[in-house]
Amino acid sequence: MSFKNFKCVPKMIFGRGSFVQLDVVLGQERKEANDFVVFLVDDVHQGKPLADRVPTKAHDLLIYVNVDEEPTTEQVDGFTAQVKAFNTTLPVSVVGLGGGSTMDLAKAVSLMLTNPGSSSEYQGWDLIKNPAVHHIGIPTVSGTGAEASRTAVLCGPVRKLGLNSDYTVFDQIIMDSELIAGVPTDQWFYTGMDCFIHCVESLQGTYLNEFAKAFAEKSMDLCRQVFLDDHAEKDDKLMMASYMGGMSIAYSQVGACHAVSYGLGYVLGYHHGIGNCLAFNVLEEFYPEGVTEFRKMMKIHNITLPKNICKDLPDETIAKMVAVTKSMGPLWDNVYGKGWEEKVTDEMLTKLFRRI
Numbered sequence: 001m002s003f004k005n006f007k008c009v010p011k012m013i014f015g016r017g018s019f020v021q022l023d024v025v026l027g028q029e030r031k032e033a034n035d036f037v038v039f040l041v042d043d044v045h046q047g048k049p050l051a052d053r054v055p056t057k058a059h060d061l062l063i064y065v066n067v068d069e070e071p072t073t074e075q076v077d078g079f080t081a082q083v084k085a086f087n088t089t090l091p092v093s094v095v096g097l098g099g100g101s102t103m104d105l106a107k108a109v110s111l112m113l114t115n116p117g118s119s120s121e122y123q124g125w126d127l128i129k130n131p132a133v134h135h136i137g138i139p140t141v142s143g144t145g146a147e148a149s150r151t152a153v154l155c156g157p158v159r160k161l162g163l164n165s166d167y168t169v170f171d172q173i174i175m176d177s178e179l180i181a182g183v184p185t186d187q188w189f190y191t192g193m194d195c196f197i198h199c200v201e202s203l204q205g206t207y208l209n210e211f212a213k214a215f216a217e218k219s220m221d222l223c224r225q226v227f228l229d230d231h232a233e234k235d236d237k238l239m240m241a242s243y244m245g246g247m248s249i250a251y252s253q254v255g256a257c258h259a260v261s262y263g264l265g266y267v268l269g270y271h272h273g274i275g276n277c278l279a280f281n282v283l284e285e286f287y288p289e290g291v292t293e294f295r296k297m298m299k300i301h302n303i304t305l306p307k308n309i310c311k312d313l314p315d316e317t318i319a320k321m322v323a324v325t326k327s328m329g330p331l332w333d334n335v336y337g338k339g340w341e342e343k344v345t346d347e348m349l350t351k352l353f354r355r356i
Helices: 018-027 049-053 073-086 100-112 185-203 210-227 234-250 256-268 272-280 288-300 315-326 329-336 346-355
Strands: 011-014 037-042 061-065 093-098 135-139 153-155 160-164 172-175
Touching: 011 018, 018 093, 018 135, 018 172, 037 100, 061 073, 073 100, 073 153, 093 100, 100 135, 100 153, 100 160, 160 256, 172 234, 185 210, 185 234, 185 256, 185 272, 185 288, 210 234, 210 288, 256 272, 256 315, 256 329, 256 346, 272 288, 315 346
Parallel strands: 011 172, 037 061, 037 093, 093 135, 135 172
Antiparallel strands: 153 160
16 A cells, blocks of 8 residues: 655745745855846735835746636746746746635746646646755745645646645745635635535545544644634634645545636636635535535625526536536545445536536
8 A cells, every 4th residue: 555755845934924034044045146036926915015125136037927717737838938038047946925826826837847748747646756946835825735745736728726746845834814804705715615625525535544534634723714713813813724724635535626716717717715615615525514614704704606607607618618627537536435436427526517
């Protein structure tokens, strides 16, 4: 029997105001006078106070990235080419500052700077051959667990799938809960629900073990304090819930909601957070208690999901979503175990999508 040899983030800083230490952390990577850093920053911060606090040097490369749409392999390849055109040497670090999409882009660029070809060639599990450039993740929205995960989820030419490898894991993360203040309520909720759903899927999956259970149960407890109790320290709690939710699925797996959400995201372009919420809301057959609690959280925070978005779509559009969702083998294995292929039918998935 083989056990997962799981790699986790080796260095992390947590605490309000800890973003100020980024310059010191980067100083440890800058060995020569011409060493440079690449900063990928969500363009929502452009022209805002946080942008002025990014510790860039004159010879660094700062790229504002737009993540209005889900991140793509094309975007990654474009940023990688931009970095290579900027300097003939490799950067000493790639910093991702933003939500899950921005952090995934930073992870992917750090990988593609040292691996040949297009990032679309590495969508899958353990296809990356060469170690990445040193990379740092700094979340400004909490919930995705991207800061903890071994994947960089991208929409490619064929499907939405991550660059899953040990080399994808950040070398350093900085978790400063001050940075998530001011996030619009809808985005805060949708991204936070990604974390809640991670825990539900992990705790009810066939891959569950005590390692994953310990992180998921604590993360779930923190999510309840944030979304049901409106705790005074909810920003700190959500940031830790996100990290622990990411750790939980790292040693287990997500499930039906993420599989359906990938279909929605790839074909209709829904962002991961709201895509998960749309999918989860019709999965009471899979996760009855979790869906009940989710709907209670939606009511408390006055969240209204779009309705009937798939009801009248052409059959061929639904078929595309079904194909993407059905291809998520490890996720369905976590739901049903061996023999999942007999249960995950086109008919079953079509009915689910028509209800969204």
